[in-house]
Amino acid sequence: MKIILALVCLFTAARAGAEPPQDTGSPKVWRFSSSFNYDTGKYGTPDRINSVYIPFTLKRYFPDADLSVTVPYLRQSSTGQVTWVGGKPVRVDKAPRTATESSESGLGDIMLRGTYALLREGPGPFDLGLAGKIKLPTADEKKGLGTGELDAGAGLEFAKAINSGWTLLADAYYTLIGDPEGVDYNNQLALDLGFYKSLNQDLGLTVLFETQSAITDGGTDPRSLSGTLSYGASDGFQFSGGLTLGLSDGSPDAGISVGFSRKF
Numbered sequence: 001m002k003i004i005l006a007l008v009c010l011f012t013a014a015r016a017g018a019e020p021p022q023d024t025g026s027p028k029v030w031r032f033s034s035s036f037n038y039d040t041g042k043y044g045t046p047d048r049i050n051s052v053y054i055p056f057t058l059k060r061y062f063p064d065a066d067l068s069v070t071v072p073y074l075r076q077s078s079t080g081q082v083t084w085v086g087g088k089p090v091r092v093d094k095a096p097r098t099a100t101e102s103s104e105s106g107l108g109d110i111m112l113r114g115t116y117a118l119l120r121e122g123p124g125p126f127d128l129g130l131a132g133k134i135k136l137p138t139a140d141e142k143k144g145l146g147t148g149e150l151d152a153g154a155g156l157e158f159a160k161a162i163n164s165g166w167t168l169l170a171d172a173y174y175t176l177i178g179d180p181e182g183v184d185y186n187n188q189l190a191l192d193l194g195f196y197k198s199l200n201q202d203l204g205l206t207v208l209f210e211t212q213s214a215i216t217d218g219g220t221d222p223r224s225l226s227g228t229l230s231y232g233a234s235d236g237f238q239f240s241g242g243l244t245l246g247l248s249d250g251s252p253d254a255g256i257s258v259g260f261s262r263k264f
Contacts, residue, residue, distance in 0.1 A: 028236055028263040028264050029060060029061045029062070030058070030059065030060055030263065030264050031057075031058075031061070031261055031262065031263045031264075032058055032059075032261065032264070033056075033259060033260065033261030034054065034055065034056045034259060034260065034261075035055060035240070035257050035258060035259025035260075036052070036054055036257065036258050036259065037052065037053040037255065037256075037257040038050075038051070038052055038255060038256050038257070039051050039053070039089065039244070039252035039254070039255040040254060040255070041246055041251065041252030041253040042249070042253070043089065043090070043091040043249065043251070043252070044219070044250060045081040045082070045091060047078065049076065049078040049082050049089060050076070051077070051078075051089050051252075052074060052075040052076075053072060053073075053074045053108070054072060054074070055070045055072040055073075056071050056072070056073075057071075065115060065116040066114055067113070068112070068113045069111070069113075070111040071108075072107070072108035072109070072110075073105070073106070073107065074106070074139075075104070075105035076089065076103065076145065077102070078102070078144065082144065083141070083144045083145070083146065083147060084108060084109065084139060084144070084146050084147075085146075085147060085151070085177065085185075089252070090215055090216075090219075090222065091216065091220075091250065092183075092216060104143035104144060104145060105143075105145075106139070106140055106143060107138055107139060107140075108139045108145060109135045109136060109139045109145075109146045110135075110136040110138045111133060111134070111136070112134045113133045114131070115129040115130065115131045115132075116129060116130045117129050118130055121161070127158065127159065127160060128156065128158055129157040129158075130154070130156065131154065131155045131156065132152075132154045132155075133151075133152070133153050133154075133173075133175070134152050135152070136150065137149050137150055137178070141180065147177070147178060147180050147183075147185070148178075148180055149177075149178025149179060149180055151175055151176060151177050151178050152176050153173050153174055153175030153188075154173070154174060155173030155174060155190075156171070156172050157170075157171045158171065165197060165198045166195060166196070166197055166198075167195060167196040167197075169192070169193070169194045169196060169208065170193050170194075171190075171191070171192045172191050173189070174187065175187060175188045177215050185215045186214065187215075188215055189212070189213045190210070190211070190212040191210070191211050191212075192208050192209060193208070193209050194206065194207045194208035195207055202231055202233070203229065203230070203231050204229070204230050204232075205229055205230075206228045206230065207225075207226070207227045207228075208225070208227075209223075209224075210222075210225075210226070211223045214250055220249040220250035221248060221250055222248060222250035223246070223247040223248040223250070224244050224245060224247055224248075224251045224252075224255075225244070225247060226242055226243065226244040226245070226255075228240055228241070228257070229241050229242070236264055237260065237261070237262050238261045239258075239259070240257070240258070240259045240260070240261075241256075241257065241258045242256070242257045242258075243255070244256070
C-alpha cells in the first residue's frame with residue numbers, strides 16, 4: 001500500500017503550506033524560493049530545542065498543476081529528544097536523551113510535492129486541488145535530523161475567493177510515516193484553516209491555524225497559529241516575513257521566518 005501511494009504522490013506530488021493566490025495567466029512558469037526559519041520550544045520535554053530550517057525550492061507550474069522539489073539545510077540544538085519529520089521537529093519519546101545539549105546540522109530530507117486542479121474558477125487560485133508529497137530520507141537519522149525512512153502522503157487543498165480582497169484557505173493531508181527499525185510511528189493527519197487578505201496591489205497577509213496528529217502514542221498533537229506578510233516586487237520577486245505561535249506542547253513556543261522567491 002505504501003509503495004502504491006508513493007507512486008501516486010510522485011505524479012500528483014504538495015505545496016509546503018498555503019501560498020498567496022497565483023497569477024496563472026503569467027508566462028513565467030518557474031519559481032525559485034528560499035527562506036530562513038527559526039523555531040524555539042520544549043515540545044513537551046524538559047529542555048529547550050532551537051532549530052534553523054533553510055529550504056531551497058524549485059517549482060514548475062503547468063496549466064492545471066505544479067510540481068516542486070525542496071532541498072533543505074537544517075541545524076538543531078537539543079538533548080536528543082526531538083527529530084525531524086516532514087520538515088518539522090517533533091518529539092520522539094524513544095530517542096535517547098543526551099547528558100548535555102549538542103548542535104547538529106546538515107542536509108535535511110528532500111521533499112517532492114505537487115498539486116493537480118480538480119476544480120478551478122477563472123484566473124484565480126485552484127478551488128480544489130489534489131495534493132501529494134514524498135519525503136526522501138536524505139537526512140542523517142543518527143544526528144536527529146530525520147527518521148531515515150520514506151514518508152508519502154496525499155490530501156486536498158481548497159481555496160475560495162470570497163470577494164476581491166479575501167480568499168479562504170483550507171487543506172487536509174494524510175501522511176504514511178516510515179518506521180525505523182524497532183520504532184512504530186503513527187501515520188499523521190494534518191489540517192489547516194485560514195485566509196489570505198490582499199492589503200494593496202503588492203502586499204498580502206496569510207493567516208493559518210494548523211493542527212496535526214502526534215506520530216507517537218501519548219504525544220501531544222502539534223497546533224500553531226501563523227501569520228505571513230508577502231510583498232510582490234518587480235521582475236517576479238516576492239519577499240515574505242512571518243511569525244508562528246505554538247498552541248500546544250507538541251509545537252514550538254514561537255518561530256520567525258523571512259524568505260524570498262522569484263518567478264521566471
